[in-house]
Amino acid sequence: MATIEQQNFINKLGIPARADFERTNILPSLIIAQGILESGWGKSALAINGNNLFGIRGDFNGESILGTDKDIDRNGNPIPVIVPFRKYPSFAESIKDHADMLTKPRYLKVVQAKDYKQGAQALFDSGYAGDVNYPAKLIEIIEKYKLHEWDQVEIYHMVVSGDTVSLLAKKYDSLIADIKRWNYLNDKYVIKIGQKLRVK
Structure with a gap:
């Protein structure tokens, strides 16, 4: 069961994620769970300083903040690097930008997913995350906090x-x-x- 603070965060992500559903067909539960997992419930430095929930690099309308990430060297070893990350005016813009990224052809199976379990696996299969446990982590968050209820969108x-x-x-x-x-x-x-x- 979510605390009041957690539920407020879920609502803050859920409302724009549901609004984007009609445009992208990406299940709100997936977007909310990704936002929770990748931003540590909005407590990551990127989320606090740049409203960047998903760690997307680059700039947004010319706005960015510097942060630490990992690249891979010639030998396949991770090395820390300081790079610009997109800075958004709000979580809603971060969610829309992330959803736009997931409408690219490589993520077609995510868009076509009929339920959150299919969607979570499709994210991994499409190369979104390298962690083999990524789908299981998303599914656990979705089921623990009943995020699938956000998928009941009228069309x-x-x-x-x-x-x-x-x-x-x-x-x-x-x-x-x-x-x-x-x-x-x-x-x-x-x-x-x-x-x-x-x-x-």
Whole structure:
């Protein structure tokens, strides 16, 4: 069970992560768990001084802070280096920037993940992290703090020509019965162009 401080942090990450879900299809639970794990609940120097939750290098709109990271030398040994890290105006910008990075082709399986377990494994398989225990750590955080509840996001679709309830159910991986129930459709479930339907 989360402390009040932890729950406040979860909410601070969860709200923008959920808002980004419709744009990126990346599960909010994954983003929140990554933020918790990689920033030490927002207590890392990068998070405190630069709102940088995920340790992304470089600059953001020309803003950066210096921090310590590890590179690999010719012999494969880790060596400490001082490099610029992106400095964000808020956690929300850090989350959006991170989500944008995860929409690159190499992370396609993360975007396609149907649940947090698939997503956690996809992050590792895509080369996001070198720690073989990274997926297990994310899953443990998600389940301990019930972060999967943030994945229950309602999605709406504006009906266009050619749409049918069965096609929309297939497209959004939903059940026809659920779409009918959510939208109070009768057994004939006739839908009209321009109609806004809940599909997830």
